[in-house]
Amino acid sequence: MAKAYDIVIIGAGSVGVPAALSLARAGLSVLVLDELASPGQLSNKKAIGGIRATHSDFGKIKVCQRSIEIFATWKEKEGDEIGWLSNGYSYPAYSPEMEKKLKDLMLVQHRFGLNIRWVAPAEYNKLVPGINMKELRGSTYSPEDGSASPLLAVNAFYFKSLAAGAEYRFGEKVTALRLSGDKVAAVVTDKNEYACAAVINAAGNSARAIARMAGLDVPVEPDNHEGAITEPVQRFFGPMVVDIRPEPGSANYYFYQNHEGQVVFCITPDPPILGVRPESTSVFFPLVAKRMVQLYPRLASLRVRRSWRGQYPMTPDGFPIVGRDATIENYIHAVGMCGQGFMLGPGLGELLTRIVKNEETADDRHILESFLPTREFRGVEALK
Ligand SMILES: Cc1cc2nc3c(=O)[nH]c(=O)nc-3n(C[C@H](O)[C@H](O)[C@H](O)COP(=O)(O)OP(=O)(O)OC[C@H]3O[C@@H](n4cnc5c(N)ncnc54)[C@H](O)[C@@H]3O)c2cc1C
Numbered sequence: 001m002a003k004a005y006d007i008v009i010i011g012a013g014s015v016g017v018p019a020a021l022s023l024a025r026a027g028l029s030v031l032v033l034d035e036l037a038s039p040g041q042l043s044n045k046k047a048i049g050g051i052r053a054t055h056s057d058f059g060k061i062k063v064c065q066r067s068i069e070i071f072a073t074w075k076e077k078e079g080d081e082i083g084w085l086s087n088g089y090s091y092p093a094y095s096p097e098m099e100k101k102l103k104d105l106m107l108v109q110h111r112f113g114l115n116i117r118w119v120a121p122a123e124y125n126k127l128v129p130g131i132n133m134k135e136l137r138g139s140t141y142s143p144e145d146g147s148a149s150p151l152l153a154v155n156a157f158y159f160k161s162l163a164a165g166a167e168y169r170f171g172e173k174v175t176a177l178r179l180s181g182d183k184v185a186a187v188v189t190d191k192n193e194y195a196c197a198a199v200i201n202a203a204g205n206s207a208r209a210i211a212r213m214a215g216l217d218v219p220v221e222p223d224n225h226e227g228a229i230t231e232p233v234q235r236f237f238g239p240m241v242v243d244i245r246p247e248p249g250s251a252n253y254y255f256y257q258n259h260e261g262q263v264v265f266c267i268t269p270d271p272p273i274l275g276v277r278p279e280s281t282s283v284f285f286p287l288v289a290k291r292m293v294q295l296y297p298r299l300a301s302l303r304v305r306r307s308w309r310g311q312y313p314m315t316p317d318g319f320p321i322v323g324r325d326a327t328i329e330n331y332i333h334a335v336g337m338c339g340q341g342f343m344l345g346p347g348l349g350e351l352l353t354r355i356v357k358n359e360e361t362a363d364d365r366h367i368l369e370s371f372l373p374t375r376e377f378r379g380v381e382a383l384k
Contacts, residue, residue: 004195005031005167007356008187009202010174010210012036014044014150014341015334016202017157018070018349024164026353031194032166033187035173040154043204046310047342048227048264050240050256052089052145053114056105056382059319059370060340061112062363066347071148080156083149083259088239092124092131092139092295098245099137105382106140116142128237130298141239147256150342157346174203177213183330184214198330198356204313205276207321207335214328218321219377220336223314224273225266226284228307232261236298243295246270249287255299263302265292268339272314280309312339318381320344322371324355332356333373 007023009016012034023030036042051071053064071084093099102118109116117140124139125131162168169189176188177199186195203210207220240256248270255265267288284307293300315321315336325331334352337344351367354360360368 004197005029006196007031007198007200008033008194008196009200010187011202011204011206012039012158012168012170013042013202013204014040014047014154014345015204015337015348016200017154017161018346019200019202019334019352020166020168020349021157021161021164022349022353023356024161024166026357028353028356030161030166031196032168033172033174033189033194034168034170037170039158039168040150043310043313043341044150044154046225046227046308047150048256048266049083049147049150049258049342050089050254051147051343052142052240054089054091054109054116054140054142054145056108057319057370058112059367060344060381061109061114062367063347063351064340064343065113066350067343067345068144068146070346071153072146074153074156078156078160080152080159082153082156084146085148085259086144086146087256088127088141088143089145089242090119090124090127090139090141090239091242091244093137094135094245096137102140114142115144116140127239128241128296130296131241132295132297143239145240147240147258149259153342174210174213177210177331179214179328182328184328198332200332200334200352200356202334204335204337204341205311207313211333211335214325214331216325216328216331218333218335218373219316220313220321221274222276222311224275224277224309224311225268225339226280226288226307226309227264227266228284228288228304230263230302230304233263233302235261237296241296243291247291249283250291253288253291255292262305263299267291276311278309280307284309312337313341314338316377317375317379320348320371321373322348322351323368323373326374
């Protein structure tokens with residue numbers, strides 16, 4: 001058997017890599033295992049890079065506020081370009097019902113300290129010049145939200161984690177967990193076996209398969225989403241635009257202009273398309289382009305460079321599953337990130353470190369209530 005580690009992380013993705021960085025910097029010996037060839041090769045690189053603390057509950061808001069601090073100061077503190085842009089998020093409303101829903105939610109968001117306000121149509125037209133004003137009632141605007149490149153960010157976190165002493169084994173598939181009593185004694189791959197004091201399941205789409213290796217179950221199911229990116233053009237609008245009006249075929253869609261001037265966008269299919277189906281479809285463009293151009297006619301002349309399909313590792317209620325398992329004490333869940341794993345990753349990495357070190361704060365315990373592995377998954381997050 002190879003050397004023993006304080007912590008083995010299964011999955012070098014949006015969650016596993018920043019967690020490895022934080023844990024290694026806290027002085028723990030860390031091994032990250034991934035069956036693919038390099039960091040961030042599964043869902044991480046499918047994300048379009050949106051980063052918001054604009055959620056509907058304390059847990060996600062707090063974790064993402066910390067993530068935003070990390071993303072926003074990364075270049076200044078760590079020296080790497082990760083494409084951070086403090087462009088904000090906006091949710092425009094085109095009906096009195098939507099306006100009320102968003103304003104009611106803002107009351108909750110203000111209670112949890114979120115910087116978000118309502119902007120009237122004329123002001124929104126300055127943030128997103130040329131937006132369709134017909135029946136526009138205004139929009140939320142949260143200026144501290146932003147965006148970054150998932151490709152640049154995961155590699156920045158990866159190299160800094162290597163410098164902090166984390167080890168990685170790529171091209172190794174985890175095939176079993178060796179239990180001893182009520183603990184995980186070792187993680188078994190198709191090439192080796194690694195003894196560990198604790199294990200973190202950060203396996204994204206494969207969360208359920210990994211949990212089953214320990215005799216556990218987590219309701220995480222991959223849910224397919226497509227994204228696309230245009231050619232770069234001069235900046236012409238500010239915030240991420242999230243249109244949450246459901247229409248036949250899609251629940252919502254969202255787009256923004258990234259740090260290089262490219263417009264990146266994706267849509268939430270309705271009904272959901274479950275399973276892992278990596279192929280792009282001919283349905284996506286007609287559906288999303290029609291909606292985007294109706295909302296924002298200036299997008300019509302942009303040329304799309306490429307599209308892709310990936311998965312959200314979804315839970316039934318839209319909240320992640322994070323925390324120590326109730327029965328296997330040294331098994332830590334960090335799965336079910338839904339459509340927000342990239343934005344949750346850095347904040348969660350630090351939270352996971354405090355969990356591993358048994359140093360949770362009162363705020364952490366409050367956060368973890370929303371993410372409890374043993375909850376009944378009955379509620380639904382308003383902005384999932
Ligand atoms: C089109 C699209 C747009 C999105 N946009 C955003 C966005 O704007 N903002 C945002 O925050 N999120 C976004 N997401 C969601 C985001 O991509 C995911 O929530 C996030 O990447 C999940 O992170 P993860 O670490 O759980 O999984 P991953 O990043 O997939 O990492 C899991 C890793 O585990 C490895 N693994 C699995 N099983 C095994 C095994 N048996 N052995 C070894 N390794 C294994 C995999 O190879 C993988 O590398 C988007 C997703 C899609 C598809």
